[in-house]
């Protein structure tokens with residue numbers, strides 16, 4: 001392909017507040033009967049007055065700061081005028097020229113590479129209601145009307161489906177780390193609208209058209225949409241045709257889209273300042289305080305795990321998946337100075353531990369059990385085989401690994417009599433294998449296996465081999 005995709009995203013996020021953006025209606029409407037969470041304000045009845053939700057604005061400020069935006073100390077709401085049945089007022093309260101935050105950025109990893117994309121703006125607005133088309137009729141549910149929405153707009157800095165997916169995932173993580181939103185896409189709490197165009201490879205500048213795809217509620221569908229749209233546009237461009245500037249809508253979950261409307265000119269929303277809400281002033285001290293109160297962001301965490309703790313990228317990525325997972329790990333390695341122990345803990349955590357987590361509840365598990373387990377391994381008190389078993393038991397019972405090892409006598413069988421006896425027995429029981437070793441030294445591995453079986457995995461394979469070889473060559 002001789003073309004390079006140029007992609008920007010508009011992302012709508014329902015933020016986590018108790019009441020709606022401009023009224024006291026509860027936001028907990030999911031699963032409720034239609035139109036049960038409404039009032040004159042969110043139904044847009046004449047004469048009703050909006051009162052901004054302070055905690056929604058605090059959350060929007062956090063999101064803007066976590067995306068490294070410059071905060072407008074003076075910000076205001078504007079009316080975005082358009083008609084749609086699910087927008088009863090005939091306008092949406094949004095922000096136009098003074099959004100809460102502008103000129104930010106987001107970092108995320110694509111494979112082993114770290115990419116930075118610009119964030120154009122972060123602004124506060126309200127959600128619309130929902131139109132339900134059924135049996136030739138359109139029904140309206142206004143429960144969603146007036147839900148607090150934060151809109152995040154990226155620069156057209158993305159150049160592949162992989163970058164889009166990685167950004168969307170990282171952003172969703174940030175929102176969850178901040179507790180700004182559950183960002184549950186199945187519940188419509190995070191919706192993504194990509195705009196996609198192609199330019200000749202090697203050229204810079206923006207193409208003179210772009211295609212927007214509305215309301216995608218799943219990252220895997222988003223990936224399919226981008227891939228299909230790139231292919232569709234490339235095929236047109238190959239024949240010398242410029243794709244139409246248009247808005248497309250999703251047909252089904254395969255990522256197929258169709259033309260919704262062709263834009264001849266830019267939409268004229270006749271924005272003007274919302275006369276019912278005074279401008280918002282953000283005190284610089286409050287901005288600084290909010291910035292310092294933010295939790296460490298997932299990408300920063302990942303970078304730190306790699307540079308300070310020496311973790312591999314994919315292991316670090318698994319650990320930062322969510323706040324709780326990262327916190328558990330940090331607690332397991334806190335006060336641990338030995339770098340080998342730290343990387344071992346990380347490996348056990350993303351490996352055996354997470355496997356167990358899928359099968360059992362984690363209520364009884366304390367982070368210290370991982371550190372204790374790895375210490376037992378490092379001091380060669382137990383073998384890896386035994387460690388797996390001990391971890392599984394510790395996971396279920398909450399008992400300390402050291403205790404389990406002590407009570408059940410699981411410590412490594414070393415050169416003591418127990419191991420000696422096992423080796424003697426194996427040599428006696430396997431005369432043919434002993435003969436084989438004389439011809440082929442590697443045949444000793446069979447005997448090592450037999451000894452491991454005899455000691456139920458408690459012996460250390462390397463020392464068993466050494467002892468066997470010594471015995472067989474008559475040195476001991």
Ligand SMILES: [Zn+2]
Nearest residue numbers: 023025039042
């Ligand atoms: Zn209401």
